[in-house]
Amino acid sequence: MACITPYYYKVDETALIEHYEAVSKAISLPVFVYNTPSHTGVNLKTDTLAKLVKKHLVVGMKDSSRDFHQLVETIERLPGDFLTVNGTEGYVLPAFLVGARSAVSALSNAIPEIFLGIYDSFRRGDFRDGLQLQRKLNRIRRITDRAPLSSVYEILRERGIECGNPRRPFRPMSRGEMTRMLVDLKQLRAF
Incomplete structure (x- = not known):
């Protein structure tokens, strides 16, 4: 616990x-x-x-x-x-x-693949691949940090996992914020 x-x-x-x-x-x-x-x-x-x-x-x-x-x-x-x-x-x-x-982390719930990729790269000793994935994760974070917790909810929803909205004091993202975030994440091939 x-x-x-x-x-x-x-x-x-x-x-x-x-x-x-x-x-x-x-x-x-x-x-x-x-x-x-x-x-x-x-x-x-x-x-x-x-x-x-x-x-x-x-x-x-x-x-x-x-x-x-x-x-x-x-x-x-x-x-x-x-x-x-x-x-x-x-x-x-x-x-x-x-x-x-x-x-x-919160983001690892929404995009677990990148975290698993970093871990797998580490286990294989492929630090070049791990570093590329870490840098990609850092770019993803800059996008999701616009709405830190709300972004996780929207990514999950986009991936077909309905989990409602974040509890207060967090707010749901506006349609414009959500669209911009998803476009930016898709350009990065975040998921």
Whole structure:
């Protein structure tokens, strides 16, 4: 189960650890930290994460911090069985190269092929192909970032998967925004 850090009120390290202790004791599932400081205002540092691991409170982390240095530090400092999942689309291939186990993002739900392609290229050791796909993903992101979450819904709808509209505060894309995005994505052969 992925669990974000407490948000809104700033808390100290002791409170963060107690938060994950409470979650870990309340459920019988493995707990992943979901580090997404752009949404919570709290960036879970590697030192704190190491304490959570030492207490056997978490088994992994989805890191959406957008801090590659911190991702590398986490992978290098924590035990080999700790599962580090990259949540930042801008460096999927580099994250695999330094030891991330997987990549999960909103866009990977809508266009999984490119993420699988990057992973397969990494596994084959074909870094030239992986780099081309990473660059393509970065171009796709520049298009979808015009309407970050709403774009995922529209891509899924275009692919025949009806999933309604994003919940507030997000809004559905206008017809013009959607048309422009789909034209741009089709020019890139995004899917």
